[in-house]
Amino acid sequence: MKTIEFIKEKFLLLVAAILVYLAMLSFMLITKIQIEIVLVITFLFWSYTLGSFVVEYMRRKNTYDEWMMTMEKLDQKYLLSECMEEPNFLDGKILYELLKECDKSMLDHVNEYKYRQLDYKEYIEMWVHEIKTPLAAAKLILENNPSPVRDSLLEEVNKVEDYVEQALFYARSSTLEKDYIIKKFTLEEMVNKVIRKHSKIFIMRGIGLKLENLDLNVYTDNKWVEFILDQILVNALKYCDASQPQIEICACQYANSVLLEIKDNGSGVADNEIGRVFDRGFTGSRGRKQEASTGLGLYLCKQLCNKLNLGIDFRMSGHQTIVGITFPLNTYNLAD
DSSP: OOHHHHHHHTHHHHHHHHHHHHHHHHHHHHTTOOHHHHHHHHHHHHHHHHHHHHHHHHHHHHHHHHHHHHHHHOSSGGGHHHHOOOOSSHHHHHHHHHHHHHHHHHHHHHHHHHHHHHHHHHHHHHHHHHHHHHHHHHHHHHHTSOOTTHHHHHHHHHHHHHHHHHHHHHHHGGGGGGSOOBEEEEHHHHHHHHHHHTHHHHHHHTOEEEEESOOOEEEEOHHHHHHHHHHHHHHHHHHSOSSSOEEEEEEEEOSSEEEEEEEEOSOOOOGGGGGGTTSTTOOOSSSOTTSOOOSOHHHHHHHHHHHTTOEEEEEEETTEEEEEEEEEOOOTTBOO
16 A cells, blocks of 8 residues: 555545644634644644544555455465455455455355366266277277278277377366376386387388387376377377388486487478467367367377476477477385
């Protein structure tokens, strides 16, 4: 609260006080009251008037400054009234009650949103669980009934499974901190598990695969990292060169981190679009017409990497598209 603002607010009262004093002074001079009495009355009048202003100013300033400091410390500003002390002046009390009502209304809306989000998450998890059964049955039927279109149909079913899994992890990503355990894993075991999932696509399309230096240990949650790797590999499989498709997965250890890179020789992304590859809904303009894309894969990878304290970057190098994941070499939150 600024002093000049308070003076402006009390300007009319100050003018009124001056007019009252001038009227009193005129009366005392007309009635020829002794000068000593006039001085005493003048002192008492202005002491009371100015003292009242000073006391009110200090009371308001201390209260409002304390409120402002409290609000600056809060991450959730709508909880301000819960941390405020009720003031002892009238307009402060009124403002305090108004803030309490506003915050109560906001908390009600926030809680309603949380409940809706939780219901939606539970519905998605239930839906994913239910749909896995007919998908597994469809794959089993196709595998047991050879036909000219079997491999193509299996590939499409696998795509549906990938999208279903993506929906599940997207729903769970907001509560990841409650659903991960940091343990020691080798990159090789996680990468191999993801590759095995898509082995038929590698064989059908004749995609070359090069693995290098993956026998390195990292500390992370394998379930979430395997999902991240799966999303990156799915993109590489979609967009690698059609005539001579090639995917390379390699790792390099540094003093404080391990870098894992997934490279493909696909059409890549235009230079002016690289900064947006992790945006939700981004699909790019170069070489993306041959496949339908949701633009969620890399967005989810970025969100999950942030929550797992992993680094992720995207770059082009000649005719290669490279996605890198950086694992810090520490053991915090390591499970027994």
